Amino acid sequence: MLIKPAADLRSSDITDKNVYLNRREFLGATAATTAAVVAGVLGSEAFVRAATPAPHGRKLENVKKTPFGADEKPNKWEDITTYNNYYEFGIDKDSPSMFARNLKTEPWTVAIDGECAKKGNMPLDDLLKGETLEERIYRHRCVEAWSMVIPWVGFPLANLIKKCEPTSKAKYVEFTTFFDTKQMSARTSAIRYPYVEGLRLDEAMHPLTIMAVGLYGEVIPNQDGAPMRLVVPWKYGFKHIKSVARIRFVEKQPTNTWQDQASSEYGFYANVNPSVDHPRWSQATERRIGEFLRRKTQMFNGYGDQVASLYAGTDLKRNF
Amino acid sequence: MRPSDRTVRFVFKPTVFLASLGPFVYLVWAAYGGHLSANPLGDLTNETGVWTLRFLCITLAITPLRKLSGWNPFVKFRRMAGLFAFFYGTLHLMTYAIADRFAGLEQAGGWVDSLSGGHLPGAALVSSTLTAMAKSIGEDIYKRPFITLGFAAWLTMLPLAITSTAGWIRRLGGKRWNRLHKLVYLTGILGPLHYWWLVKADVSRPIAYASMVAVLLGARVYWSRARRAAAPARAPAARVRA
Numbered sequence: 361m362l363i364k365p366a367a368d369l370r371s372s373d374i375t376d377k378n379v380y381l382n383r384r385e386f387l388g389a390t391a392a393t394t395a396a397v398v399a400g401v402l403g404s405e406a407f408v409r410a411a412t413p414a415p416h417g418r419k420l421e422n423v424k425k426t427p428f429g430a431d432e433k434p435n436k437w438e439d440i441t442t443y444n445n446y447y448e449f450g451i452d453k454d455s456p457s458m459f460a461r462n463l464k465t466e467p468w469t470v471a472i473d474g475e476c477a478k479k480g481n482m483p484l485d486d487l488l489k490g491e492t493l494e495e496r497i498y499r500h501r502c503v504e505a506w507s508m509v510i511p512w513v514g515f516p517l518a519n520l521i522k523k524c525e526p527t528s529k530a531k532y533v534e535f536t537t538f539f540d541t542k543q544m545s546a547r548t549s550a551i552r553y554p555y556v557e558g559l560r561l562d563e564a565m566h567p568l569t570i571m572a573v574g575l576y577g578e579v580i581p582n583q584d585g586a587p588m589r590l591v592v593p594w595k596y597g598f599k600h601i602k603s604v605a606r607i608r609f610v611e612k613q614p615t616n617t618w619q620d621q622a623s624s625e626y627g628f629y630a631n632v633n634p635s636v637d638h639p640r641w642s643q644a645t646e647r648r649i650g651e652f653l654r655r656k657t658q659m660f661n662g663y664g665d666q667v668a669s670l671y672a673g674t675d676l677k678r679n680f
Numbered sequence: 681m682r683p684s685d686r687t688v689r690f691v692f693k694p695t696v697f698l699a700s701l702g703p704f705v706y707l708v709w710a711a712y713g714g715h716l717s718a719n720p721l722g723d724l725t726n727e728t729g730v731w732t733l734r735f736l737c738i739t740l741a742i743t744p745l746r747k748l749s750g751w752n753p754f755v756k757f758r759r760m761a762g763l764f765a766f767f768y769g770t771l772h773l774m775t776y777a778i779a780d781r782f783a784g785l786e787q788a789g790g791w792v793d794s795l796s797g798g799h800l801p802g803a804a805l806v807s808s809t810l811t812a813m814a815k816s817i818g819e820d821i822y823k824r825p826f827i828t829l830g831f832a833a834w835l836t837m838l839p840l841a842i843t844s845t846a847g848w849i850r851r852l853g854g855k856r857w858n859r860l861h862k863l864v865y866l867t868g869i870l871g872p873l874h875y876w877w878l879v880k881a882d883v884s885r886p887i888a889y890a891s892m893v894a895v896l897l898g899a900r901v902y903w904s905r906a907r908r909a910a911a912p913a914r915a916p917a918a919r920v921r922a
Contacts, residue, residue: 435718443718451881453719647779653788653789
């Protein structure tokens with residue numbers, strides 16, 4: 361599978377001067393990357409339950425580097441892990457980082473059901489068996505008009521879907537977040553739980569769509585959706601469902617939580633689109649966390665080359 | 681024993697003034713020292729907004745407190761509380777104008793370049809920025825209802841802040857001045873509505889402010905009815921002078 365990363369239009373991003381000046385290190389890193397790729401291909405399995413301690417938790421082994429996001433500067437670990445929307449742990453951005461540690465993510469099973477051959481409760485380890493973990497540095501755009509660059513570690517969702525053997529009736533994939541009031545400090549009045557999201561099957565099978573289990577080469581922290589969360593980089597952040605506990609293949613378009621909450625504000629598709637405003641946030645620009653000047657938001661969050669064809673002939677103003 | 685006028689003037693008022701500046705001092709310190717979240721501009725916008733609502737509630741609480749306690753010097757803090765509501769409201773408007781509007785303008789990059797180079801931007805840049813800002817803010821007020829409400833709420837405070845001096849009370853005359861300053865009731869309604877409209881899901885905080893304002897305004901309605909019922913017994917002139 362060869363996927364070209366999207367070209368970012370900012371001239372300053374073409375070749376950073378520091379990168380150029382440090383090209384020897386860059387070459388070294390490339391060599392290391394190649395070694396890692398070889399190691400990955402040679403079939404060492406990806407173990408999420410890795411033993412090596414890392415700066416913030418536990419390191420993931422044999423993570424394959426990819427060219428994604430080579431032109432982007434990732435946000436700091438602190439930004440990505442203390443500024444979260446995960447309402448099950450409270451509505452403030454810093455609530456998840458304070459309260460999510462109580463979430464028990466091991467052992468973890470994912471209920472697979474609906475229009476597929478392989479139904480049942482699948483242990484996460486089984487779902488990860490044989491997968492090569494890849495680092496994907498993606499732009500992340502929240503519907504609230506802020507954005508980050510995040511070095512996810514994960515694997516293509518398509519691989520997981522193939523393992524489930526969906527039937528011809530499966531047109532959509534519905535995901536559900538784990539929910540337990542004993543472990544989550546949610547105010548049930550905020551939104552209806554459990555949180556539900558959905559993708560069209562072709563969106564779910566798209567090579568850009570991944571299930572992330574790591575961040576910065578380490579096991580993903582609970583507040584970011586441990587042990588496994590969805591990443592669909594051309595869609596607003598609320599599509600990126602966290603702590604996935606159930607995957608269901610369905611014939612009809614599922615109603616995702618935010619659409620259920622306010623259908624005039626949040627749609628099913630939620631593709632990043634600077635020309636369709638949310639009633640409360642203009643989507644034309646965004647604040648990249650850590651920057652003062654706002655950036656122009658790119659159509660499909662800059663992944664249009666790869667995903668625009670999914671929506672050929674679709675009225676994106678109506679299907680927002 | 682009740683404190684003397686001197687104590688109120690030279691001890692209580694400066695203390696309350698400094699305490700009211702507290703949130704501002706904290707925010708400046710936290711922003712400067714990097715103690716805010718990953719999105720400090722967002723925090724500054726939220727915090728100044730919330731403190732505006734708090735001071736608005738304090739302002740509206742003073743008359744009821746005076747009535748319930750019978751301690752008249754409470755009224756000496758009313759202007760200060762109102763001006764702090766306006767102060768935080770203006771900071772809130774400024775953070776929005778700078779972080780949300782200005783930072784998204786084509787011209788903003790030029791400002792950053794020239795200021796970081798240590799010189800002031802040229803006249804052409806200043807004038808094109810002002811035009812672009814007016815357009816950007818104007819469009820936003822028109823387009824986003826919660827911005828419309830927020831801006832309207834700030835506008836209702838503006839004449840009250842301007843006419844808050846003893847000179848303006850004299851110029852307008854007590855009766856007219858009082859009538860004008862009833863505008864604060866409208867601020868009290870618009871503020872929480874602005875917050876309510878902004879929040880994505882959990883509206884418990886906007887509800888808390890709206891309920892507080894409802895109680896404080898409700899008390900006034902109740903008292904004015906009670907007063908009207910008792911009106912024939914009182915001399916109307918006495919009310920005007922108070």
